[in-house]
Amino acid sequence: MITLTNVSKRFDDVWAVNQVSLTMQEGNVFGLIGTNGAGKTTLLRMVAGIMKPDGGHVLIDDKPVFDNENAIKGVYFIPDEPFFFRNANGKDMEKYLTTVYEKFDSTLFYEYLEKFGLDKNRKISTFSKGMQKQMAIICGLCANTKYLICDETFDGLDPVMRQGIKAIFAKHMEERGLTPIIASHNLRELEDICDTVGLLHKGGVILSKDLLEMKCNIQKIQCVFATEEEENKAMQKMAILQKEKRGMLCTMTARGSREEIQTVFATLDTVFYEVLPLSLEEIFISETEVVGYDIKKLIFS
């Protein structure tokens, strides 16, 4: 488990990360989302042990991470712009990483290179940006670390490759308990892979929750009430986060499980009602509005 407690980092007079507390559970995919400059990369670099926080603590499996070989050996960091040695090819990287990561899986490395169609003898500098990203991901996966930190890793990958890599992530999670931590500014990209999501804005965490829990506990309801009195009853019986009415059609976002919502509606006189699941985007809009942010401005503007 990775625990961040009141972690802060300042560059000159700007707090890039300010009093952030987060928990990243083992075996889950943690998604870190936020606008450009929200502090995602800084936060991940602190988690990877590259930077020392100015305040607070970053613990990996209860061990402080900065300059601690024992803690960092469980982490592999894939930055947004991966580095490869000048003139190095796949084989060179494999040889180097073998000396650094105790459990580096060379067999798997060459297997992946073949599957991804990357020539092990070709200079990495001659690869396209996407291919370089693939190479970085392969290196990261084969390092066999418990945690794999990906900073904007899926950017630059084509949709097919993205899905393929997500599948490989899932395989590693299942087989050896890999915990990916993925930062992105793209909510839709993380929706189908993340278990937990943390939203960063201006260096602070707006919210950090289990995605399934969020999805199960928030519903979108479209309905037409028979009378206005019934509508008021519904409002009193449910925790409504958002409500919009167009003519007779009422669209609401409310907390509670699907069953709980259905039980409430069973007692109400409605012409029509339907309980729908929310997309991650919609959940975030609702949740962040509750804590006083206009998510549309934060993420989608």
Added chain:
Amino acid sequence: MTLKNSFLADASKQKQEEKGNRRKSVFRFDVREDMKRRNWIFGISFLVFFCCFPGYLLLRLNSILSNYENADAEGLLLMQRRMDDVVSALFHSNGVLPVLIIFLAVLIGMQGFAYLHNKKQVDFYHSQPVSRKRRFLVLWFDGVVIFVITYWVNMLLGMMVAAVFGSMSGMILTGAIKAFCLYLLLFLGIYHLAMIAVLLTGNTLVSLLIMGLLLGYELAARAITVLMASSFFVTYGSGEENKIFDTIFSPIVNIYKYIILAGRQGRYYSYEGKIYTYGNIAVGLLLLAIVFGIVSYFLYKMRASESHGNSISFPKMKEILRFALLLVFGIFCTYAVYFVAGESVVLGILGAVFSVALGHAVIQLIYEVDFRAIRKKLVTAVVSLVSVIVVFLAFRYDWIGYDSRIPKQSKVESVYVSLAAESFGDSNYVMQDGTEIYRWYRARNMEITDLDTIYALLENRERITRDTKTYDRNYENMEIKFRFRNGKTENRMLYINYEENMELLNEIYHMDAYQLTNNQVMEENFVNNYRIISATYNNGFGNVTAPIDVDMHALVEAYKKDVENADYEEVYYNYPKAQISLLGVGMQNEEYRNSWNILIYDSYKNTIALLEKAGINHNNVFDNAYRNRIQKIEIRQEDYERLRTSGSEMVSYSTDEKTAIYTNPEVFGKILENTVPSTNRWWSSKSRSNNDEYSVLIYTPNPYDGSDYYIDEVYFQKGKIPQFVLEDLEKIPFGEEQIIK
């Protein structure tokens, strides 16, 4: 296979895998992998040493060989000696090699840690499960390995080349290993400094600037301090200037002390009396290497990964560096402007303002790479400016009272003094092992502990300041070196009215501590350490030199007795009558030949008696034989225009001169008896000629072939210019010459 066996097999396999993995992570694998990234540096280092050792030797020795192609046996011997010299110089005291080592140390140090300036590389390396300590050691070790391997391989190749030419010996090998040890320490010192430069900064350009700063700042600060002190303090002793090179943090100065040491095949002496040996130079370099290494390690541990791209990686260092740079730069510019502007304090201060502003602007541009940033961080610039002005004025007006105070007697252990007209013997000294001491023998050896007499004299010193008018003075300089109980020293130039303090001066003159170290011939064991093989007499007139055919031991003893019986008064008021040059060899090693010069005064009865016994009558300088050989005497007077300024005396020399030529033998004696030969005229103080505008040229036939004139240049003694000469010259306009019959 049973379930249990299956588990055991799995456990064993896992154990083996773990063992294998651990093996892979050991230090040497890290070193090998890092070395792969540094092969180009290895190549450069190899090339440099290849050119320096086998390449250079092959070309140089071959060139010598070709010069002696048809040489006879003697020529071949000379050739071999030249080859040996080349080989010895290359491996022992090579002045170029340290420069190349410094270059390589900077290159290797910077390249090894340059990844810190690149975000991608920092992310890559610092996210790996490698502690900073381990990574530091790997990078450091690889750099040292590159140096050592390339040096040794090429040194051995060079030795093979030397061996082929027959110039290799065990002594060369030993010397080369000794030199390598020092060069390794030099490399480490500079290498660590280069690492510090990289660690303190966020980009390569600033690293190079900081490297220059680290290497040169102390030397520059010392130089500017000495420059200011010697310019503004009138009692600042000349020996203090050598303290520029008594650096604490400069491996470069240390290594050049070694080169001088190796070049002299012995010990290197500084004015300060410190004996530099291989051992203490090595210890000095080692300490520097250790200190710089520890500093670089902690900087590496403390350096924030996000510092890449910044000019300075430790923000708090920025203002300290700015202040340090502006201070030295500002003081130097202020000093330069002050003197260029004719010692104008106002213009000097304007120079300070301009230079600090300029320095601040350049530093801000380096720090921020933004012209608009020049307006920022002005507080440090203002503090620096105030400091520059205060320091400058403190020197200019001696606010610390340097000239008005002397060290407290209670803190002083011993002193060295150099009395006027007594520095004659301060040259040509040798140690028993043949090591030459060019100038500073007396300063190093004289330890007068009777401080009451010295301080009684110092109490009577003239209180001269920079603004005291220095012409028409009735005092003379006395160089003094205070040795303090804490081991430090201070050299001062004090001003004494010699005539009024003759009693005290005589007391000092007769102190054993003074006599035994004022002239090496006076040393107690001189005759035991050296065998005088010949002595030559010279009175300075008519190129008279004569071998002295007496027992040399007796001559030295007679001279010693005469010096002991003489008074300083005689030395001070009178010219010596002659010089004797003694040529001797070391008792331990006859290869070392050295000469000593001693002065003979009128009261030196024992020496004079021995000279007379050898047929040399020093009173018979102007004997008829010499006088009869004189063909003419020219007396030249130059037109001196003396300009006096407020602080110093300046003399401008006019090209105009007038000449009176005397051809009448009757006046030759009247002229000559008032003169002193140029060789002796400095070795008296009170009677020293102040009439430098008059010179007397004596024309005699060339003693070697008689074909042409031989000219002796002599000077009039003070106040002893014959009246008829003055009258004759008065009649001659400048720019003309006239024959006086």
